[in-house]
Amino acid sequence: MPIEIKxxxxKINVNEGSKPSPSPSAPKSKSEDPVAECVEQVMKIMERKKER
Incomplete structure (x- = not known):
């Protein structure tokens, strides 16, 4: 029986006094693309859920 999330x-916490992070348009290396990593992790989670 599938579960439906409605x-x-x-919830996030924002620190106003912290230093700004480096510009996201310039990743440290091509292998450290945060968007690609997130997509890969989401795809892995979806595959694991299909196996259940």
């Missing part, structure tokens, strides 16, 4: 609550 609401998703996300």
């Amino acid at each position: 609401e998703l609550h996300i």
Whole structure:
């Protein structure tokens, strides 16, 4: 029986006094693309859920 999620609550904390992070348009190396890493992790999670 599949589970349907109707609401998703996300909570974050923002530190106003912290240093700004380096510009996201210039990744350290091509292998460290954060968007590609996130997509890969989401795809892995989806595949694991299909196996259940």
